[in-house]
Amino acid sequence: MFDLLKKQFNSYRLKQVLMDKGIKNYVALYFKDNEKALCIVRNGKKYNRCYLLKLSFYDYSIVKSYVADGDFLIYKGICKTAMVAYLLDNRKKWKSVEVWDID
Structure with missing residues (x-):
C-alpha cells in the first residue's frame, strides 16, 4: 500500500516539475543507458532534485533520438523541446519514478 x-x-511531483512555467524552473535531462531510464534534474538554488524515470524500451529510444544528453528540457520556465509534452502525454506508461536530492 x-x-x-x-x-x-x-x-505527481515529476508531473508538476514538467508543467511548472515559473521563471526559476530549470530542468535538464540525462540518460542512464544501463537501466533504460531518464535522469531528470531540476536545478534549484539550495539543492538539485533528481527524478529517475524508467520507461519502456520503445519510449526510451524515442526520447533518446530527439534529445541529447545534458540538454535542458525547460529553461527559465520555457519548454525547449517537444519531449516535455511527449513525456506528459505518455505518463501512464511510466514504469517507476524515484526521487532524491543532491546538495
Missing part, C-alpha cells in the same frame, strides 16, 4: 502511494506521489 505504501509503495503504491509513494509511486503515485513521485509521479
Whole structure:
C-alpha cells in the first residue's frame, strides 16, 4: 500500500516539475543507458532534485533520438523541446519514478 502511494506521489511531483512555467524552473535531462531510464534534474538554488524515470524500451529510444544528453528540457520556465509534452502525454506508461536530492 505504501509503495503504491509513494509511486503515485513521485509521479505527481515529476508531473508538476514538467508543467511548472515559473521563471526559476530549470530542468535538464540525462540518460542512464544501463537501466533504460531518464535522469531528470531540476536545478534549484539550495539543492538539485533528481527524478529517475524508467520507461519502456520503445519510449526510451524515442526520447533518446530527439534529445541529447545534458540538454535542458525547460529553461527559465520555457519548454525547449517537444519531449516535455511527449513525456506528459505518455505518463501512464511510466514504469517507476524515484526521487532524491543532491546538495
